[in-house]
Amino acid sequence: xxxxxxxxxxxxxxxxxxxxxxxxxxxxxxxxxxxxxxxxxxxxxxxxxxxxxxxxxxxxxxxxxxxxxxxxxxxxxxxxxxxxxxxxxxxxxxxxxxxxxxxxxxxxxxxxxxxxxxxxxxxxxxxxxxxxxxxxxxxxxxxxxxxxxxxxxxxxxxxxxxxxxxxxxxxxxxxxxxxxxxxxxxxxxxxxxxxxxxxxxxxxxxxxxxxxxxxxxxxxxxxxxxxxxxxxxxxxxxxxxxxxxxxxxxxxxxxxxxxxxxxxxxxxxxxxxxxxxxxxxxxxxxxxxxxxxxxxxxxxxxxxxxxxxxxxxxxxxxxxxxxxxxxxxxxxxxxxxxxxxxxxxxxxxxxxxxxxxxxxxxxxxxxxxxxxxxxxxxxxxxxxxxxxxxxxxxxxxxxxxxxxxxxxxxxxxxxxxxxxxxxxxxxxxxxxxxxxxxxxxxxxxxxxxxxxxxxxxxxxxxxxxxxxxxxxxxxxxxxxxxxxxxxxxxxxxxxxxxxxxxxxxxxxxxxxxxxxxxxxxxxxxxxxxxxxxxxxxxxxxxxxxxxxxxxxxxxxxxxxxxxxxxxxxxxxxxxxxxxxxxxxxxxxxxxxxxxxxxxxxxxxxxxxxxxxxxxxxxxxxxxxxxxxxx
Amino acid sequence: xxxxxxxxxxxxxxxxxxxxxxxxxxxxxxxxxxxxxxxxxxxxxxxxxxxxxxxxxxxxxxxxxxxxxxxxxxxxxxxxxxxxxxxxxxxxxxxxxxxxxxxxxxxxxxxxxxxxxxxxxxxxxxxxxxxxxxxxxxxxxxxxxxxxxxxxxxxxxxxxx
Numbered sequence: 001x002x003x004x005x006x007x008x009x010x011x012x013x014x015x016x017x018x019x020x021x022x023x024x025x026x027x028x029x030x031x032x033x034x035x036x037x038x039x040x041x042x043x044x045x046x047x048x049x050x051x052x053x054x055x056x057x058x059x060x061x062x063x064x065x066x067x068x069x070x071x072x073x074x075x076x077x078x079x080x081x082x083x084x085x086x087x088x089x090x091x092x093x094x095x096x097x098x099x100x101x102x103x104x105x106x107x108x109x110x111x112x113x114x115x116x117x118x119x120x121x122x123x124x125x126x127x128x129x130x131x132x133x134x135x136x137x138x139x140x141x142x143x144x145x146x147x148x149x150x151x152x153x154x155x156x157x158x159x160x161x162x163x164x165x166x167x168x169x170x171x172x173x174x175x176x177x178x179x180x181x182x183x184x185x186x187x188x189x190x191x192x193x194x195x196x197x198x199x200x201x202x203x204x205x206x207x208x209x210x211x212x213x214x215x216x217x218x219x220x221x222x223x224x225x226x227x228x229x230x231x232x233x234x235x236x237x238x239x240x241x242x243x244x245x246x247x248x249x250x251x252x253x254x255x256x257x258x259x260x261x262x263x264x265x266x267x268x269x270x271x272x273x274x275x276x277x278x279x280x281x282x283x284x285x286x287x288x289x290x291x292x293x294x295x296x297x298x299x300x301x302x303x304x305x306x307x308x309x310x311x312x313x314x315x316x317x318x319x320x321x322x323x324x325x326x327x328x329x330x331x332x333x334x335x336x337x338x339x340x341x342x343x344x345x346x347x348x349x350x351x352x353x354x355x356x357x358x359x360x361x362x363x364x365x366x367x368x369x370x371x372x373x374x375x376x377x378x379x380x381x382x383x384x385x386x387x388x389x390x391x392x393x394x395x396x397x398x399x400x401x402x403x404x405x406x407x408x409x410x411x412x413x414x415x416x417x418x419x420x421x422x423x424x425x426x427x428x429x430x431x432x433x434x435x436x437x438x439x440x441x442x443x444x445x446x447x448x449x450x451x452x453x454x455x456x457x458x459x460x461x462x463x464x465x466x467x468x469x470x471x472x473x474x475x476x477x478x479x480x481x482x483x484x485x486x487x488x489x490x491x492x493x494x495x496x497x498x499x500x501x502x503x504x505x506x507x508x509x510x511x512x513x514x515x516x517x518x519x520x521x522x523x524x525x526x527x528x529x530x531x532x533x534x535x536x537x538x539x540x541x542x543x544x545x546x547x548x549x550x551x552x553x554x555x556x557x558x559x560x561x562x563x564x565x566x567x568x569x570x571x572x573x574x575x576x577x578x579x580x581x582x583x584x585x586x587x588x589x590x591x592x593x594x595x596x597x598x599x600x601x602x603x604x605x606x607x608x609x610x611x612x613x614x615x616x617x618x619x620x621x622x623x624x625x626x627x628x629x630x
Numbered sequence: 631x632x633x634x635x636x637x638x639x640x641x642x643x644x645x646x647x648x649x650x651x652x653x654x655x656x657x658x659x660x661x662x663x664x665x666x667x668x669x670x671x672x673x674x675x676x677x678x679x680x681x682x683x684x685x686x687x688x689x690x691x692x693x694x695x696x697x698x699x700x701x702x703x704x705x706x707x708x709x710x711x712x713x714x715x716x717x718x719x720x721x722x723x724x725x726x727x728x729x730x731x732x733x734x735x736x737x738x739x740x741x742x743x744x745x746x747x748x749x750x751x752x753x754x755x756x757x758x759x760x761x762x763x764x765x766x767x768x769x770x771x772x773x774x775x776x777x778x779x780x781x782x783x784x785x786x787x788x789x790x791x
Contacts, residue, residue: 284646
């Protein structure tokens with residue numbers, strides 16, 4: 001059954017492996033996946049540890065409904081102290097790794113220490129071993145997986161690995177499974193690299209018992225139909241997240257040229273329809289009927305013939321608007337390279353955009369760039385910098401350190417142009433006209449991010465009845481809510497609700513596209529409660545799930561506070577407040593965030609979380625959530 | 631109503647393997663692709679993903695090789711079916727199947743393969759793109775024919791006859 005999966009505690013230094021059950025008490029409190037990872041990371045790392053040292057722990061997990069009937073139980077979560085932010089590091093990826101982990105008998109890997117030579121971990125039907133990885137060290141992500149599969153003699157093996165960027169400890173290196181499933185944010189790949197851990201391979205034939213198979217099958221069909229009935233899903237089925245580029249760019253919500261603009265004019269080539277000529281078909285993660293990824297082959301140039309998956313909206317930003325490029329070929333090539341090298345597409349796009357602005361303003365010169373002309377829209381330079389970062393060559397060696405450490409090298413003037421929160425770069429979206437979205441970016445527990453608590457549906461200006469139906473459940477919130485995305489009032493609740501909703505789905509191992517993210521009509525706590533019950537037999541009411549998510553989110557907060565974060569870190573770069581947007585439609589043009597009203601939103605957000613004005617969880621909250629001992 | 635057969639369209643398959651999941655839940659009450667009667671064969675290159683399962687052959691090698699006539703033609707479903715009461719578990723059918731579609735479940739001591747879910751294949755029901763489909767024989771190729779004809783019709787609309 002689903003509840004007999006193990007936690008594999010692995011020490012790479014002493015080469016010891018211990019398999020332990022997941023105590024029922026932990027299930028009831030943290031569910032699994034990202035939720036339980038928060039507790040495991042807090043409990044297994046000493047405060048102040050070096051993120052790239054042996055004391056840091058990397059946790060790889062499947063959610064409670066991974067591999068089960070849950071519309072898409074595909075997600076793998078990776079947690080460690082982040083080498084980018086020195087705070088809570090967390091990344092989630094789709095694909096097939098999490099289900100295979102569970103068929104192999106494992107729900108969480110807790111990996112500490114450092115191997116004295118390159119290794120990979122192999123799990124097969126409950127047997128865990130540490131194997132030599134000398135022969136794959138240095139290989140790209142695609143080749144690494146192919147070589148390990150060949151060595152193990154089983155094409156069905158699912159592998160999570162790092163590429164050259166992780167080996168070279170690029171501070172925003174990703175872990176990747178398949179061609180594009182990326183646990184990319186916050187530098188988890190660098191943590192694996194620091195441990196000499198090249199990959200984790202899983203293969204299993206162990207059954208996961210479904211508690212009530214007949215009803216679970218029927219209810220799963222209902223949940224799937226609920227998801228694919230939405231316009232958002234139908235657009236995703238056709239074009240992936242790229243469908244958002246045209247509309248958000250026209251509106252003026254796309255971060256452009258390192259936040260100098262909020263729109264890239266004349267960028268029709270980057271619109272989703274132009275992917276059709278490159279696509280050879282769509283691709284899905286485990287069980288998912290949204291299938292949001294294109295499969296494509298690079299047609300021309302040095303990388304002709306390379307096969308990859310994607311791109312996503314984020315890559316259109318990273319290798320398009322952010323760096324002023326207008327070429328779909330550049331986006332496709334950049335996306336392929338970051339996948340094969342194992343780099344976070346978002347972070348590197350921001351780093352290049354930032355460097356280009358510094359170059360434009362003369363803060364860095366040809367001497368710093370080793371002669372590279374960092375001009376906006378220079379496609380060749382973007383591709384070159386991806387390679388330089390992965391292999392830490394030239395300017396890439398500095399950019400590989402992430403925004404704050406690189407700014408130390410380039411001087412204080414450069415720091416003013418970094419668009420970051422907590423040391424992690426912002427997404428390629430512009431939230432100056434949307435206070436709710438801006439707040440979600442500022443308070444995210446893993447540093448700047450759009451996937452932590454963003455109420456994306458706020459942009460739809462939904463009627464209040466719809467907002468009431470979503471944001472007042474399950475705890476009966478009776479404060480204000482507002483429809484207009486330009487408002488400040490009522491928005492902290494939307495952010496806090498989304499944070500707990502995303503925490504719940506990531507604890508269950510379900511993809512965010514199957515909950516209230518891009519559509520207001522997707523499943524949320526009520527549906528999750530029923531899915532858990534039918535799949536596992538565990539009774540979690542809507543309120544139970546809410547409390548678990550709240551507990552886990554609070555533990556992430558406690559981790560960050562332990563590592564030295566303060567209220568000042570829940571804040572946005574000055575540009576959000578001081579430079580109004582220059583482009584876009586009325587309602588978006590000429591907007592920036594009001595400092596005082598933003599501060600009031602932050603106060604309200606803390607109050608809703610039951611954190612004091614410094615952002616510290618109150619003792620009453622900790623007692624109620626039964627985590628006072630942490 | 632006419633007879634139906636299972637067809638696959640690899641061009642439509644997204645490789646999600648939901649069919650494997652629902653098949654193993656339907657037949658075994660568990661999530662376990664190794665017990666599923668359908669399997670998506672995938673490649674680490676641009677080749678299409680191919681759904682593979684029992685073809686319900688007209689001249690079925692599994693049926694021919696069975697020493698106990700435990701495998702028979704089910705006239706109602708026009709399928710190849712197994713009579714487990716007659717089966718001795720010799721696994722000759724496992725060896726004989728050219729598609730690898732006959733499985734062996736060591737726990738139950740039984741061979742297994744697609745039984746069309748007695749006329750309501752769950753893989754088809756759950757496949758949104760209908761990369762696996764269960765269609766009346768009279769409708770075979772109808773969609774592709776219409777799609778191909780659409781091209782001709784479009785040209786005519788645009789440029790005249």
